[in-house]
Each structure stands twice: as C-alpha cells, then as structure tokens.
Amino acid sequence: MKKILSLLFALAFSLIVFAQKTVTGIITDADGKALASASVTIEEPGKNAILAYGISNAKGEYKVSFTSAESNLDLKIKAFNQKPITQSIKNDDQKLNFSLDSQATEIQEVRLKTKLITKKGDTISYDLKSFENKNDRTLADVLKKIPGIEVNKDGTVLYQGEAINKFYVNGKDLMEGGYGTINNSLPKDAVSKVEVLENHQPVSILRDKVPSEQAALNIKLKKSVTMTGRGEIGAGFSPLLWNVKLTPMFFGQKNQWVINYKANNNGESVEKEGNLLSFGSRWEGRRSQTTQKSWTSVETAGIPDVPEKRYLLNNVHFVSANLLTSPFKNKEWELKANVNYTNNDIERDSHTKTAYDNIEANGDLAGRTLEQSRSNDFYTNAAKAELIFTKNAKKGFFKNTTTWNGFWNADRGLSSLDTNITTQPNIFGNQSLESPSGSFQNSLSTIIPWKDKLINVMSYVKYQKDKQTMEVNPGSYTDYFTSLSSPGLYDTYRQAALSETLEVNHSASVGFTFKKLTIIPEIGINMNFNNLKSVLSGSSNGNYYTLAGNYQNDVDWNELTPYTQVSLNYKSDKLNMNLTLPVNYYSIKYQDNLYNQLADKTKTALEPTFFASYDFASFFKYWVFANQSYDFGNFGFLYGGNILSSAGNISRRYVSDLNNSKMPEYLSRNIGTRLEYRNPLNNLFFNVRYNYGTVKRNIAETFDTEGGIGGTIGIEALENSTRSQSESAEIGKYFPKFKSNISTSFTNTDANSFSFFNGNFIESKNNIQTWTAKFNNAYFSWLSVDYNISMNWRNSKNATQSTSQKSSGWNHNLSAYIYPSENHTFGFNWDNSVTSTQGNTYKNPFYDISYQYTWVKRKIDFEFKWLNITNKKVYETVAVNIDRGNTVTQSYKIRPSQFMFTVKFNFK
Structure with missing residues (x-):
C-alpha cells in the first residue's frame, strides 16, 4: 500500500515539478x-x-x-x-x-463557425447543437453525448465522474438541486450552450477565499427571456396504457418558474424528478433528501437490473411547481417556492430459488432448496413544500430554507414458501403495512463581512415523527421462520412502532484572509434527541395480546457533540487547497427504559479532511483527498426488545456486555488521488483515480436462521477491520469530422467484509472489475447510432471456509434511428442483460421498434412505439452468496409487449 501511494505521489510530483x-x-x-x-x-x-x-x-x-x-x-x-x-x-x-506589425485584411465574405468546445478560465462551454442528433428533443438527450459529462439512471449529472453541486439556467438556481424536471423537459432548441463551471464555489463572497472541488452546470438559453416547455400525450394497450407530460417553463431576468404535471401507467417513474440530486455548498446551510425511518417492512419482491420501463408496473401522478422571483428592487435578494405531490401505485412480483450448499454452517438448510414467491402493492402518497429566501452577493450572504415533508404510504405483500419437502406443506403469508410520517426542518446560514473578516452563523432544526403498523396473517407464516415466545397461538401478528427525532445544530465562525490564504476558526454544537416505542402483539379470536417476553421497546438515544475546528483554505490561479481540522467532543447516551440498560459513550476525536488540486500544463489537473472520521452508531443501532423487522425476520440490536462500554465505535480512514486531463482544443478528456479506505469496527452483525430463509438479526461484540481499494481510468474523445463521441472506463475494486452466520464468523473477500464503453455517431444525415455496454467480473472468496466462486455479467443498449426524409424517423432499440455463474447463464434480450412523423413547421412529433416485441414476460438472473453458502436464482415479472401512440410538442 505504501509503495503504491509513494509511486503515485512521486509520479505526480515529477509531472508537476520537472515536466512543466x-x-x-x-x-x-x-x-x-x-x-x-x-x-x-x-x-x-x-x-x-x-x-x-x-x-x-x-x-x-x-x-x-x-x-x-x-x-x-x-x-x-x-x-x-x-x-x-x-x-x-x-x-x-x-x-x-x-x-506585432499591422496587417489590415479586406473581408469579402464572412462565415461564422461556432467552436464545439471552448475554455475560458474555469469555464468550459459546449455548443449543444454540435452534439445533438435528429432524434434528440430535450436537454438530457444531448447531455449524455457530451464528452466528460455523464447522466446516471437517477438523473444525477456527473462531470469527470463527480456529481455537480449546482444546476443553473441563465445563471439562476431555480430548482435548488432538484433539477431533473428541467433536464428532462427543457427543449434542446431553446439552449445555446452548456457551461461547466469547474471548482465552483456557489457562495459569491467566498469565491476567491474558499476553494471547491466540485463543478456546476449553467444552461445558457438563446434568449434572455424565454417561454418554453415540453408536452406529451399518449395512449396504448396491453393493457390500457396512458401517458401525460405537461411542463411549461418561463425564464426571465427577474422571474423564473416551472410547472410540471406528469402521469402514466407505462413504466416511467416520473416522481423521481422531485428528488434532490445536488446539495450545493455547506456554507449555504443544510439540505437533505427526507426519508422515512423504517423499523419494519413487508417482504419485498426484487427488481431486475434493466431499464425500469421493462419491469415497472405503475400508476403514478406527480405534480410540482417551482418559482423564483426577486421581490425587491435589489435583485440580489431572491425568493424561491417549491411544492410537489406524488400519488403512486406499484405492483411487483418475483420468484426466488435458493439452493444451499451441503456444508455444516448451513445447519438444517444444508443441501436443501427453498423456493419463495413474493407479490407486492406499494401505495405512495407524499407531499413536500419548501420556501427559500436568499441573498448571494459579493458583499454578503443570507439563506433560510424551510421544508415540510409528509408521507401517507401503505404497502401490501403476499409471500409463499415451498420447502420442497413432501411432509411440509407450502406456507403462505399476507402482509400489510401502514406508515404515515411527517418532517419539518429549517436551515439558516448567513455570512456578514466585518472589516477584513467574514462572520458566518448557521442554524439547523429538524423534527420528524414516524409511525408504522405491520400485520402478518396467518401467524403460522411468521412462526415458521422465527422463534417467537408462543408459536401457533395467534392468527395474526401485529408489529407497531413509533419514533420521534429532534435534531438541532448551531455554529459560528470568523474568516481571516491573508492574500490567498483564508483561515476560518469555528465553534458549534450538534444535538440529537430520539425515542423509539414498539410492541409486538398477536391476535386470537379477534383480540390482540402483547407477546410475553422481550417484545416491547422504549428506548432513548441522545447525542450532544460540541466541536471546534479550524479550516485553512488556499486559492490561486493554479493551486486550490483545503485543510479542515475539527475536534469533536462526542457524548452519546443510550437508555433502555424497559430492560434497564444504560450506556454512555464519550470521546474526543480529531477528524481531519484535506483536499488539494493543482492545474498544470494548461490541460492537466491533479487532485489529492484524505479524511478520517468516527461513527458511534446512530438512533436504531441498539434496542433491547425484539422487533418483527419483516414477516420472516426478528431483529434485536442487543450487546450482551453493553455495560462494559461495548458501544459501537467505527474508525474510517480514506485517501485518494486523481489525475485529470481536459483539452477542449482537441476534444479529449481523461482521468485516472486511486482510492484506499479502511474501517475498524468493534461490533459485527449476526444472522441466525430458524429452519427457513428467515431468522434472527442481531449484533456481537467483536473486533474486525475492513478495507477497500479501487483503481479506475476513464477516457473520452469527440471526433468533430465524424460527429462521433467515444468514451470508455475500467474499474478494479478489492474489498473484504465480516459477518456472523449461524454462529460462524466469516470473512469474505471480493474482487470486482467493471468495464464500460459509450459510442454516439451522427455522421450520416440519414442515420444516428447510440451504443452503451457494461461488463463486470466478480470473484468472491469465503476466507474462513476456503471456498470461492466466480460470476460475471454484462448488459448493453443499442439505439439506431434512420431518417429517410425530414419528416420521418424509424427507430430500433435492443437491450440485453446476461448473468453467469457455476455454468448457469441467463440471457434477457429485449427489442423495440418505433416510427415518428414530425410536423416540422409546428415542431410536433407523432410517435408509434412497439415495446418488447418478442413479448418476453420473465427476467432471470443467477448469483452466489459466498457468506451463506447458497446459489440464488431469481425470476422477475416484467411488462408484456405493449403499443403506444404519443403526440409530443414544445409549448413554444
């Protein structure tokens, strides 16, 4: 390890010092x-x-x-x-x-030719029109083809492999991180260019003082005042299908707004457009994606690793509205209001066949094969409202964000288990879960200049309440998997849980600037107060009774962490550095009010972080990262009473020698380095990365089966250390002459992990290699081709039992469009996914065709699409769990062959 790091740093040093x-x-x-x-x-x-x-x-x-x-x-x-x-x-x-000598030239004819990519300082500009093909309609369609930029499945935009921190339109941040709506619905014809703002510090007053390691995107529209948007209305069958997308947008100099209504039952999860994809800078305060606290859940059918349009059986309605306005004459002040609501119904089915190896660790399961089918209905009702008031100027900063989230979700599950034993009948279980939740949070951050200093005050308050009630019927289904106190006595089991969380964070800092160095001392306090109450009861003849024994909880988990830190920031034209040295005074108290457990954890911890970047030779940038952090567990890590965490699993987070200070303590250390090359003159981009991390733990998680595939989940006091190491390289180039974009990447990861399975302590070692490639071509006026492929190889080893298993897989997507004339487009799409292990190989090809007629004058498309033309109804995979000694074959229900007719248009 030390030799590798020494070689990397020596290489970087020689590049910087001797070659430049x-x-x-x-x-x-x-x-x-x-x-x-x-x-x-x-x-x-x-x-x-x-x-x-x-x-x-x-x-x-x-x-x-x-x-x-x-x-x-x-x-x-x-x-x-x-x-x-x-x-x-x-x-x-x-x-x-x-x-230079003067040389006047008489210009007889002027031809303007836009450069594909230009660079000025830390800003790289891409001419969008140079990368599009005739079938592209939105910004997201074209972004995927730009060298150096990637778009993840969830819509997150990456630059040089890292997520962006801001998404601007004409320099304004309307969406505050939830930019999926604009990315998917902004017509490409409204965009002149895409700007990548490297090393972007979103807070103006800090731009020459506090460096940033992330980039941002700024979408430059053709007009400073733009009314635009995108709409689709479609219908189809097998069964009756429908799709509606209406997203009008307005972008002005003082006001911006986006209204969005999307609904369908054809397999597109449009509700994800409400997710936060970027979080800006820590100086803007704190924002996060609110999620429900889960204590119990129905058994859930799996999902295949294919595009969701292949398997998602949904019925969704998603509506959102985003507004940005400057309410005062001073345009530095902005008011933003964001609201959204989701109503969704998802059906899901899968079948699992688990073949256990004939080894002693598998106990009663050795040599057996179990088959389980699961069916689900997930009903989602979720709402969010957010109000943001901000001033982001060179002479001061203020931002207050108030957010409210509400969830009213209901899940249904039906499971059946076949043990393949003639004397044991099939076992069926109906499950239902009601889970209402509410959350309120307010974040405030302000930076005030005082003489040559900067004073920053931040405050964050969050309250969240989660309630869950799950029922399993008949009770014999749960009895088969678990060791309850009175098996066979109850018709139905009911697990109820109620948790409340109050989080309060306050801090203050002062920044001192000396030329290019900014020193920021900071003090603060983080407080977290939590309570969990739960009870497991059984129904007999319509009456519910609390189970005897340890089946209730009343737990408090409270944290008080005052801290002090110093941040050193250096920023010049070539070199950016940040070193943060926080000293945290952890005080954590765990109290079980029912089982008389009390434990305190106090520790003073130094948790430094460091990053530096250096630009050299015009197009090269070298990065170094390092950090150390502690984790002392969190709310829900420990509780003394049993909880029915699912219909087939009992969970108890209890450490037998807890009173001997065996509270959780994890120490993580990470180091990484990256070399980037970005040359807009020849459209070439590449990066090489290395990361190494270790985690030292004093507790390991346990799992014990109870004669079936379910069992008891717990924890054990045991020292263990894990490590991971990854190396990766990515290169991409755009060939203007051939209108082709080619990129490829390779990643190698080595990691180990520890677990307890049926009383056996197991160390697993995994080597994973992944290769991806992307190709886009629009050289011919009558043809465009997009091709993506990803291949993976995995070698899993059970170091404790000296066993190993290799597996592999790959998937690809080919999209080709033929344009016989300006009005007509014929499309062909081919997806294929393959998994292989132990000589078992499962292939899952899908084919689609489409025809589109374009009314050029009105910019309206009429599209007919036939998806899954072979009417494939099941997706199959195979995988090996080396820790538990079994081979798992999965089959998933997917969408049948379907036909859609859609009218697509721009609002202006």
Whole structure:
C-alpha cells in the first residue's frame, strides 16, 4: 500500500515539478500599445496539435504552461488586424516579449463557425447543437453525448465522474438541486450552450477565499427571456396504457418558474424528478433528501437490473411547481417556492430459488432448496413544500430554507414458501403495512463581512415523527421462520412502532484572509434527541395480546457533540487547497427504559479532511483527498426488545456486555488521488483515480436462521477491520469530422467484509472489475447510432471456509434511428442483460421498434412505439452468496409487449 501511494505521489510530483515549463511576456502592436485578446499557442514542430494556449489580458500580458519531451517548440501568436508570428523556442522557462506589425485584411465574405468546445478560465462551454442528433428533443438527450459529462439512471449529472453541486439556467438556481424536471423537459432548441463551471464555489463572497472541488452546470438559453416547455400525450394497450407530460417553463431576468404535471401507467417513474440530486455548498446551510425511518417492512419482491420501463408496473401522478422571483428592487435578494405531490401505485412480483450448499454452517438448510414467491402493492402518497429566501452577493450572504415533508404510504405483500419437502406443506403469508410520517426542518446560514473578516452563523432544526403498523396473517407464516415466545397461538401478528427525532445544530465562525490564504476558526454544537416505542402483539379470536417476553421497546438515544475546528483554505490561479481540522467532543447516551440498560459513550476525536488540486500544463489537473472520521452508531443501532423487522425476520440490536462500554465505535480512514486531463482544443478528456479506505469496527452483525430463509438479526461484540481499494481510468474523445463521441472506463475494486452466520464468523473477500464503453455517431444525415455496454467480473472468496466462486455479467443498449426524409424517423432499440455463474447463464434480450412523423413547421412529433416485441414476460438472473453458502436464482415479472401512440410538442 505504501509503495503504491509513494509511486503515485512521486509520479505526480515529477509531472508537476520537472515536466512543466512556462513562457511569459508582453505583446504589443507596432506603436508599442498593449494588445489584448491575442492568442498564444505552443505546438510541437511538424505536428498539427496544440499543446497549450493562452490569451493576453488588457495589459498585453500572457502566460502559457506546457509539457513536452521535444527540445524545441513552435510558439504562435495571432491577433485581429495583426500579422501572425511563429517563432521556434527552447523547451524551458523563459520570458519573451513580442511586437506585432499591422496587417489590415479586406473581408469579402464572412462565415461564422461556432467552436464545439471552448475554455475560458474555469469555464468550459459546449455548443449543444454540435452534439445533438435528429432524434434528440430535450436537454438530457444531448447531455449524455457530451464528452466528460455523464447522466446516471437517477438523473444525477456527473462531470469527470463527480456529481455537480449546482444546476443553473441563465445563471439562476431555480430548482435548488432538484433539477431533473428541467433536464428532462427543457427543449434542446431553446439552449445555446452548456457551461461547466469547474471548482465552483456557489457562495459569491467566498469565491476567491474558499476553494471547491466540485463543478456546476449553467444552461445558457438563446434568449434572455424565454417561454418554453415540453408536452406529451399518449395512449396504448396491453393493457390500457396512458401517458401525460405537461411542463411549461418561463425564464426571465427577474422571474423564473416551472410547472410540471406528469402521469402514466407505462413504466416511467416520473416522481423521481422531485428528488434532490445536488446539495450545493455547506456554507449555504443544510439540505437533505427526507426519508422515512423504517423499523419494519413487508417482504419485498426484487427488481431486475434493466431499464425500469421493462419491469415497472405503475400508476403514478406527480405534480410540482417551482418559482423564483426577486421581490425587491435589489435583485440580489431572491425568493424561491417549491411544492410537489406524488400519488403512486406499484405492483411487483418475483420468484426466488435458493439452493444451499451441503456444508455444516448451513445447519438444517444444508443441501436443501427453498423456493419463495413474493407479490407486492406499494401505495405512495407524499407531499413536500419548501420556501427559500436568499441573498448571494459579493458583499454578503443570507439563506433560510424551510421544508415540510409528509408521507401517507401503505404497502401490501403476499409471500409463499415451498420447502420442497413432501411432509411440509407450502406456507403462505399476507402482509400489510401502514406508515404515515411527517418532517419539518429549517436551515439558516448567513455570512456578514466585518472589516477584513467574514462572520458566518448557521442554524439547523429538524423534527420528524414516524409511525408504522405491520400485520402478518396467518401467524403460522411468521412462526415458521422465527422463534417467537408462543408459536401457533395467534392468527395474526401485529408489529407497531413509533419514533420521534429532534435534531438541532448551531455554529459560528470568523474568516481571516491573508492574500490567498483564508483561515476560518469555528465553534458549534450538534444535538440529537430520539425515542423509539414498539410492541409486538398477536391476535386470537379477534383480540390482540402483547407477546410475553422481550417484545416491547422504549428506548432513548441522545447525542450532544460540541466541536471546534479550524479550516485553512488556499486559492490561486493554479493551486486550490483545503485543510479542515475539527475536534469533536462526542457524548452519546443510550437508555433502555424497559430492560434497564444504560450506556454512555464519550470521546474526543480529531477528524481531519484535506483536499488539494493543482492545474498544470494548461490541460492537466491533479487532485489529492484524505479524511478520517468516527461513527458511534446512530438512533436504531441498539434496542433491547425484539422487533418483527419483516414477516420472516426478528431483529434485536442487543450487546450482551453493553455495560462494559461495548458501544459501537467505527474508525474510517480514506485517501485518494486523481489525475485529470481536459483539452477542449482537441476534444479529449481523461482521468485516472486511486482510492484506499479502511474501517475498524468493534461490533459485527449476526444472522441466525430458524429452519427457513428467515431468522434472527442481531449484533456481537467483536473486533474486525475492513478495507477497500479501487483503481479506475476513464477516457473520452469527440471526433468533430465524424460527429462521433467515444468514451470508455475500467474499474478494479478489492474489498473484504465480516459477518456472523449461524454462529460462524466469516470473512469474505471480493474482487470486482467493471468495464464500460459509450459510442454516439451522427455522421450520416440519414442515420444516428447510440451504443452503451457494461461488463463486470466478480470473484468472491469465503476466507474462513476456503471456498470461492466466480460470476460475471454484462448488459448493453443499442439505439439506431434512420431518417429517410425530414419528416420521418424509424427507430430500433435492443437491450440485453446476461448473468453467469457455476455454468448457469441467463440471457434477457429485449427489442423495440418505433416510427415518428414530425410536423416540422409546428415542431410536433407523432410517435408509434412497439415495446418488447418478442413479448418476453420473465427476467432471470443467477448469483452466489459466498457468506451463506447458497446459489440464488431469481425470476422477475416484467411488462408484456405493449403499443403506444404519443403526440409530443414544445409549448413554444
């Protein structure tokens, strides 16, 4: 490990210190006046490739850094109405001044040609039209084709493999992280270019003082005032299908708004557009995606690893509204209001066949094969309202965010188990869960300049209440899996749980700036108060009785963490550094009010974080990351009474020697490095990464079966350490001449883990390798092709029992569109997913075809689509669980063949 890190740092140091050379100087005209905006390029002799470039400033000054093995290079200078200069220079640091002679040129014809990619400072601009094909309609369609940018399945936009921290439209952040709606519904024809803002610090007053490691996107529209949007209305059959999307948008200089209504039953989870995909800067306060606290759940059918349009059986209605306005004459103040509501019904079915190895650790399951079928209905009702008041100016910052979330969800489950034993009949269980929840949170952050200092005050308050009630009928279904106190006595089991959480965080800091160094000392206090009450009862003849024994809970988990920290920030044109040194004083109290357990955990912990980036040779950037952190568990980690965590599992988070200070304590250490190359002149991007992490634990989780595939979940006091190491590389290039974008990546990950299974302590080691490739081509006016492929190889080892298992899989997607004329488009789509292990291979191909007629004058599309034309009804996979010694074959119900007719249009 040390040798690898030493080699990486030595390589980086040699690149930075020994390979980089710099040429500086002043450019003037024949009269000795400074020439601004003159371009300076460095090229290797005889090669039509630019190594580095620079632009002279208003004083005529220029600076170009480059890396080359050649002894001599060509320096070229060009400026409007000046005679170009080409001069051979030595590959060395030097200062060269130039005087250009006037050269007036009579222009007979002017042709404007937009550059595909341009770079100015930390901003890289992409001309959107250069990357689109004829079948693209929205911003998201084109973003996926831009080199250096990726779009995840959940809609998150990545740049150089890292999530962006902001998504602007004309420089304004209307969506506050929930940018999926705009990304999926903004017509591409309204966009002029996409800007990547590297090292973006969202808080204006901190931009020259506190560096950022993340990038942001700014969508530049063609007009400063734009009324636009996208709509779709569709219907189909097998069964009766429908799809409605209506998303009008307005982007002005003072006001912006987006109204969105989407509903369908054709397998598209439009409700995800309400998710937060980016979280900005910590100086803006605290925002997070609110989720329900889950103590119990129905047994859930699995989902296959294919696009959700293949398997999602839904009936969803999602409505949202987002507004941004400047309520005062001072446009620095902005008011934002965001609301959304989801009503959704999802059906899901799967079948699992589990074949256990004939080993002693499997106990009664050794050599047996169990088959289980699960069916679900998930009913979701969720609402969110958010009000944000902000001022983001160079002379001050203020942001207050108030958020309310409500959930009224209901889940249904039906499970059946076949033990493949003639004397044991099949076992069936009906399950229902009601889970209302409510959450309120308010976040405040303000930065006030005082003389040469910056004073920051932050406050965060959150209250959340979760209630869950699950019933399992008949009770014999649960009795088969678990060891309840009175098996066979009850018709139905009911698990009820109620939890409340109050979180309060306050902090204050002062920033001192000395040239390029900013020092920020900070003090604060984090408080967290939690309570859990639960009870498991059984029904007999319509009457419910609390189970005797440890089947109730009344637990308090309270945390008080005052802290102090110093943050050192250095920012220059080339080098960005941040070192944060927090000292946290943890005080955690766990109290079980029913079983007389009381434990305190106090610890003073240093948890530093560090990152640095250095730009060199014009197009290279080198990153280093490191951090250390502690985890002392959280609310729900410990409770002394049993909880029916699912219809087939009993959970009890209890440590026998808890009173001997065996509270959870995890120590995590991580280090990473990354080398990036971003050259917009030749449309080439690549990055190489290395990450290493360790986690030292004093507790391991346990699982004991009770004669079936369910059992008892618990924890055991046992020292164990895990580690993970990953290496990855990614490269992408756009070929303008062929209108092709090609990218590929490879990742290798090694990790180990520990678990207790049926009383056996097991160490697992896994090696996972993943290769992906992406290809887009629109060279021919009559054809466009998009192709994506991902392959993975896994080698799992049970180090305790000296067993191992290899598995592999791959999936790909091919989309091809033929344009015989301006009005007609024929499409073909081919998805395929393959999993393989122990000689078992399952292939899952899907084929779609489409036809689209475009009314060009009105920009309206009429589309007919036939999905899953082979009418494949089951998706199958196979996997091995090396810890539990079994092979699992899964089959999932997917959507049948279906036909859709859709009308698509822009609002303007």
